[in-house]
Amino acid sequence: MSKSSSRFSPKQLFRLFAKRERPPRTLWSRLVRLLKIAGAVALLFLITIAGLLLYLRSQSLPAAVISQSSQMYDSQGNVMDTFLAGENRKSVRLDAISPYLVQATVAVEDQRFYQHFGFDLKGVARAAFVNLENRKAKQGASTLTQQLARNLYLSHERTWKRKLKEAAYTVQLETTYSKDQILEMYLNQIYYGHGAYGAEAASRLYFGKPARDLSLAESSMLAGIPKGPTYYSPFNNMKKAKDRQKLILSILSEDGYITANQAKSAFAEILSFRTLGDGQQEGFAPYFRDYIRLMAVDKLGIDENLLNEGGIRIFTTLDPVAQRAAEAAVAEGLPQDSELQAALIAIDPRTGYVKAMVGGRDYKQNQYNRVLAKTRQPGSSFKPLVYITALQEGGMTPLTPFMSEPTAFTYDEGRYTYEPHNYNERYFNRNIDMRTAIASSDNIYAVNTIMAVGAEKVISMARKLGIESELDPVPSLALGTFPVSPFEMASAFSTFASAGTRAEPTAILRIENSRGEVIYEASPRKEQIITPANAYVITSLMESVFETGGTGNRVSSVLKRPVAGKTGTTAADAWLVGYTPELTAAVWVGYDKGRTISVSESHKAAPIFAKFIEGALESVPPKIFPIPEGVVSVYINPLTGKLANAACADEQRLETFAAGTEPTEYCADVENGPDNDKAVHQGEGAGTLGEQKRQSWWQHLKQWWDS
Incomplete structure (x- = not known):
């Protein structure tokens, strides 16, 4: 064999090498290799983060964003309110703010403020779990530093670009300022509602004292407002404000900053609030303005800072003519030397547009909006909901007879007895029909009707008509013994006025951002709830209320047009809910504390209603209710x-x-x-x-x- 024939070609050597068995790689060697890779990645990540931090540290923070006034318009295009008008701001040092307020703010807004570096990863994880569990954005995880960065340097649009900028500015704030400096800036920047920015301005607005003098009770109340100034302002909703105060006090107690007894005493303390005096911008239609803010933030999800400072424009349904008529009717209808209160809400039944809203006699003295209060019994004004159920689903007609006499009703398989009475024990002592019962407000007929139809059906109908308040299926439901709001009653009666079609109540038509781009546009739902024929029948029956013998007859001389409606009176409430083809209105009169009203006070709702209807429709020719087919x-x-x-x-x-x-x-x-x-x-x-x-x-x- 020759020497050359004993050699392997390169191709053969490669094949022999490839077929050789390699020694098996041990678990330890694999782990070491993975650790080396992980270490290299971590080192690269740390170098990148360090470089990014050094870069951000070397950059100057931008100038604070200039606030732009947001405006609200009525249905005729007139500016009815400018949100930033009368801005109230005064900066003070951190040591000039009550330590109770400082601690309460940290406790409720960012408990780990002094532990994190601008971002609370634990808080993010907790919020993500809560939101996933509730399948909606129920809890946020923004730190105080993130909120400050957003308020100082950014718009409030929800974009990824803005979020990235927010993160960068948060890092810059944390690397530029101490925690106490950041907290001081935050407490001087945050919005507390009613034009007050910063703790000092808020303390003087709500309590008439400097921020350094705030007590534990006052501080815990104030600290809860920035979460939602419209929602948690004690001027707007005391119950929600107290609920949030209780939450803050419980957190302070759990953290050991105060004792349980201190928390209990602070919650029980009666706070002395200032009234919104002449220095505050009342604006046109102030209760409606507050309602718009509430709807924009609470229902439409508009950021409250965007609402206050973002230069947005809100176009509403408010009719200035109707609003002025409403304010005049309430002002003239209530005694000047009395604490008697009133609420009036008007809706166009054809569209569902809210045309006027008066939530009380004096906004500067009390900002509580009674139009939205689900605390008042509607009394006999609820009866039409029973009667429309009887007409629509109960097989009854306007001639269905029931005996008007003292009657004991048994229900729940005979376990309970209910004995209603007519006003002043007045009975016909004979069979009467539905028209007579509505005009005279006969209670016995109403209870007979709900017993015949079924309370569950009445509740179902009430829900379809827009009543959301709690209702129980008992005979007394027919007499309006369960509290509802004037807003709900106006919405329900609007369906009668619009041939049985319910238009979803609407107050905001459109919202534009500072660039004129539409960020919200209303598309109210409409649904046929009642047949047009039955809607007309119940309307015809309620016209009798304003005729001879009807409970609203005393204002018939004021009304110059066809009107349908129903009065309602309880020991503490007086109502008139009624409508024309163009306008539905609910009027409530009573005392805030449920104090008994006198006979003369119980007659105040009807004149307010009549004066408002004629004032609001002064330029509108009278029209009869359209008669549908059937x-x-x-x-x-x-x-x-x-x-x-x-x-x-x-x-x-x-x-x-x-x-x-x-x-x-x-x-x-x-x-x-x-x-x-x-x-x-x-x-x-x-x-x-x-x-x-x-x-x-x-x-x-x-x-x-x-x-």
Whole structure:
């Protein structure tokens, strides 16, 4: 064999090498290799972070963002409020702020403020878990430093670019200033509501004293406001403000800063608040303005700082003519030397647009908006919700009879008894129909109706009509014994006025940012809740309230147009909820503390309603309620509930029905037969002479139209 033939070619040597078995890699060697890689990555990460920190440390912080006034417009395009007008700010040193307020602020906003480096990773994880558990953004994790960076240097738009800038400025703040300096800037920058920026201005606004003198109770109240100045201001909602104060005191107690007894005493302390005096901007329609702020922040998710300083424009549904009429009606309708309060809310039933809102007699003295208060019993003004349920789902008609006499009702399989009474123990002591019951506000008829229809069905109907307050399926529900808000009542009655279609109440039409870009536009829902025929029937029945014998008759001379509605009176409340084809209004009168109202005070709601309706619609020609298809009107004999003819012509009235529910039998046989019947049925006479004298001009017009 030759020497050359014993050699391997390079290709053969590679194959032999590749087939050799390599020694197995041990677990330890693999772990060492992974640790080396991880160490290299960590070192690279630390070098990058260090470089980034050094870079940010060398950069100057930008100039603070210049606040831009946000404006609110009414439905005619007039500026009705400028949010930044009257800005109240005064900076003080940290040691000039009560340590109670400092500690309370840290406790509720950023408990790990002195431990983290601008970002609370533990807080982020906790917030992420809570939000995941609730499937919505329920808890945030922004630190005080992040909030300060956002308020000083950035707009409040929710973009990734802004978040990255916020993170960078947070690092710069933490590397440039001490914790106490950051806290001092924060407490001088944060917004406390009603134009007050910073702890010093807020302390003087709410309590009339410098921030250094705030007590534990005052500090814990004040510290809760920045989370949502509109939502937690004691001027706007004392209950929510007290709930948040209780939370802050419990955190301070758990952290050992105060004792449990101190927390309990501070919560029980009666705080002495200043009233919003002449130095505060009341603005036009102040209760409506506060409602808009609440809706923008709470429902639409608009950042409150953006609302106050971002130069946005909010276009609302407020009608300045209606608002002025509402304010004038409330001012003139309440005694000047009394603590009697009132609330008025007006809605256009065709669109659901809120046209006017008055939440009390004097905004500067008390900012509590009674229009939204779900604390007042509606009394008999709730009855139409029972009657529409009976008409729509209970098989009843305007002629369904019930005996008006003292009655004991048993319910819940006989376990309970309910004995309602009529006002002043006045009863007809005979069968009456639905029109008579509504006009006279007969309680026995209303309870008979809910017993026949079922309270559960009434509650279901109330929910569809916009009543969200708690209602229990008991007989007394028919008499309005469960508290609701004037806002809810106006929304419900608007459905009657709009042929059974409920338009979702709307107050904000559009919001634009400082560049004119639309960031929100309303698209209110509409839903047919009641048939148009039944909506017209209940409207026709409620027109009787303002006629002779009706509980609202005393203001009929003020009303110059067709109006339907219902009064309601309890020991502590007076109501009138009513409407025209163009406007629905709910008026409540009473005392804040539920004090009993006098007989004369119980009559205040109706005149306020009447004056408002005529003032708001002064330039609008009177209109009858449109009569939809499926409605028939026939002359009936109210004593028998049958069609009227010559045999009972002395007792007859024109009654309205959903087609197919009107009576078909006559009150009695007559010798002249059908011709005589037909004459009366078709309305050749307009009822008895006595009825003609009592009927208003629009009733004659309706009768002419029907015939």
